[in-house]
Amino acid sequence: MKDSNYRKGRGAQAYVPNKFSQFSHETRDDFLEFCRIEGEEAHQGSTNYIPIFPKTIVNKVTSPDVGMGYSLNPYQGCEHGCIYCYARNTHEFWGYGAGLDFEQRILVKKEAPTLLEENLKSKRWKAETIVLSGNTDCYQPAEKKFELTRECLKVFLKYKHPVGIITKNALVLRDMDILKELAHEGLIAVNISVTSLSEETRRVLEPRTTTIKKRLETIRLLSKNGIPVNAMLAPIIPGINSHEIINLAKAVSDNGALSFGYTIVRLNGAIGQIFTDWIHKALPHKADKVLAQIKSCHGGTLNDSRFGMRSKGEGNIAFHIHDMLRLARRTYFKDKELPKLNKGLHEQYKKGQLKLF
Numbered sequence: 001m002k003d004s005n006y007r008k009g010r011g012a013q014a015y016v017p018n019k020f021s022q023f024s025h026e027t028r029d030d031f032l033e034f035c036r037i038e039g040e041e042a043h044q045g046s047t048n049y050i051p052i053f054p055k056t057i058v059n060k061v062t063s064p065d066v067g068m069g070y071s072l073n074p075y076q077g078c079e080h081g082c083i084y085c086y087a088r089n090t091h092e093f094w095g096y097g098a099g100l101d102f103e104q105r106i107l108v109k110k111e112a113p114t115l116l117e118e119n120l121k122s123k124r125w126k127a128e129t130i131v132l133s134g135n136t137d138c139y140q141p142a143e144k145k146f147e148l149t150r151e152c153l154k155v156f157l158k159y160k161h162p163v164g165i166i167t168k169n170a171l172v173l174r175d176m177d178i179l180k181e182l183a184h185e186g187l188i189a190v191n192i193s194v195t196s197l198s199e200e201t202r203r204v205l206e207p208r209t210t211t212i213k214k215r216l217e218t219i220r221l222l223s224k225n226g227i228p229v230n231a232m233l234a235p236i237i238p239g240i241n242s243h244e245i246i247n248l249a250k251a252v253s254d255n256g257a258l259s260f261g262y263t264i265v266r267l268n269g270a271i272g273q274i275f276t277d278w279i280h281k282a283l284p285h286k287a288d289k290v291l292a293q294i295k296s297c298h299g300g301t302l303n304d305s306r307f308g309m310r311s312k313g314e315g316n317i318a319f320h321i322h323d324m325l326r327l328a329r330r331t332y333f334k335d336k337e338l339p340k341l342n343k344g345l346h347e348q349y350k351k352g353q354l355k356l357f
Contacts, residue, residue, distance in 0.1 A: 016099040016270055047079050049142060052094075052107045057115035058130055065307045067261070068164065071134020072116060074148035076107035078136040080168065082206045083278045084235055087135045089269035098270035103208075106142050113151035120159045120346070127346035130156075131164040139169035141208065153178045160185060160349040162341035166232065168193035170210040170218045176225060183227045186342035191261070192219050193232040194252055196241045204282045205240070216255045223256025230338050231257040233325075235265035238293035238317050239286055245321065249328030259338040262325055264313035265294060267302040275302075293317055 059071050077091055081103045088098035096105050109115075119125055132138040138149040153175055156163040163182065165172065172179075172190060182188035194215050196202050202212055210218070222229050231252035236242050252260060267275045279287045291302070297313030298304040304313070312318065348354055 016097045016274060047104050047106060047141075049106050049108050049145070051110055052076070053111060054109055054115070056119070057109065057112050058119045059134065061134060063307065065311060066134075068131045068134055069128050070130045072112070072130050072132050072138075072152065073135040074109050074112045074132070074138055074146075074152065075136055075140060075142050076109075077102050077105055079103055079106060079141045080137055080206055080209045082168075082209070083275055083282075084205070084237065084265050084267070084271065085136075086266075086268060086271065088271050088274065090135060092270070099274050106140075108142060108146055109148065110146065112148045113155050116152050117155045117159075120155065120161055121350060121352075123350075127161055127343040129162040129164050129341050129343070131166060133166040137167050137169060138165065139167040139171040143169075143171055150175050150178070153182070156187065157182055158349070158352050160187065160345035162187045162343055162346075164189050164191065164341070166191040166193070168195075168206065168209050168215060170214045173218055173221060176221075179222070179227050180225055183225070185345060186339065187345070189228045189230060189338060189341060190222055191230045191232050192222075192252075192257070193234060194219075194248060195234065197244055197247055197251060198241075201241060205237075216251055219252055219257050220255040223258075228338055229257045231260040232262070233260050234263040236262055236321055237265045237290065238297065238321070239290035240283075242317075242321055242324075245324040246328050246331075249325075249332045253332035253336070258336045259333060260329070263311035264297050264318055264321060266298060266304055266310055266313075267294065268305065268310075269303075272302040297321075 057072055059073070061068050061071055076094060077096070078085065078087065085102075088102045091098050091102045091105075094107060096102065116130075132149060132152065138152075143149050153163070155161075157178055165188070167190070172192075179188055179190070192215055194212065195205060197212055199212060202209065219229050219231065231248075233245065233248050233252070236245065241248075249260060276287075276291060279290060283290070294302055296315050297318040298310075299314070304310045313321070
């Protein structure tokens with residue numbers, strides 16, 4: 001049974017202080033009592049969209065174990081509210097908190113398509129796959145309103161440039177027309193995150209995301225239309241979804257995924273505090289066991305910052321997880337392979353059209 005203070009519909013259960021700020025605030029009991037008497041909400045639950053104006057939009061990824069060279073994020077912060085999200089920490093660089101602020105204060109880069117076009121037209125730029133959502137989901141609810149991801153995809157198509165997408169939202173199907181054109185040229189791969197087959201688990205772990213049924217359908221429809229799909233079975237959280245690995249792999253394979261990736265959860269920075277608070281409210285009967293098992297994968301702590309090891313874990317529980325993943329790959333992905341994207345067309349389309357001479 002959930003704690004009585006559990007906030008339904010949000011991942012993080014509290015506002016947490018920004019480690020870079022000299023100021024912090026706390027919610028005092030006398031303030032809560034005042035709100036109760038006055039019939040007011042102590043905290044506003046609405047989502048705010050805040051425009052920001054970066055000078056560049058394509059980010060070089062320097063971490064050697066992330067699996068991408070460049071990323072593009074039309075939005076910072078994410079309303080999906082996934083409690084484990086490593087991107088929560090980046091919200092502190094913008095002056096906000098990694099808890100509820102991350103889910104309620106969404107920064108919108110309205111110039112993203114224009115900045116992307118400037119980057120792709122640069123004489124210095126050589127085609128390398130740029131991944132949409134290297135930090136936060138490019139198809140989160142804000143995309144319905146602003147359509148920045150769709151406009152960026154149009155730019156990629158115009159300049160015949162390879163692009164990857166990571167999302168857990170079925171809204172990606174809205175852009176099937178552009179995705180099919182990109183796929184025809186070998187310019188697109190879509191990564192769909194599927195963390196559990198249980199709707200009950202999804203609702204507490206990723207409260208504002210697409211249902212599991214809809215995600216599997218998204219994999220199926222993309223694959224049916226010739227768009228290569230990699231499933232992200234990530235993160236694997238011991239005691240929450242680690243028992244589902246084999247069934248998850250089978251489900252995504254049956255729906256057309258050509259490969260899968262994974263990570264073992266690590267709770268770096270402020271996420272350790274946020275996750276610990278969340279699990280004691282959302283899954284109090286599992287809290288101590290899950291936290292202990294996560295620590296056992298990271299040398300006794302909730303986080304491991306070592307490249308290569310931080311997302312794979314070590315120890316007996318991690319070894320068991322790796323063993324199940326190897327079995328799943330051998331069983332359901334033996335003759336499948338995600339194709340490499342085409343980097344050979346872009347140079348001919350530097351100006352948005354085919355060079356004739």
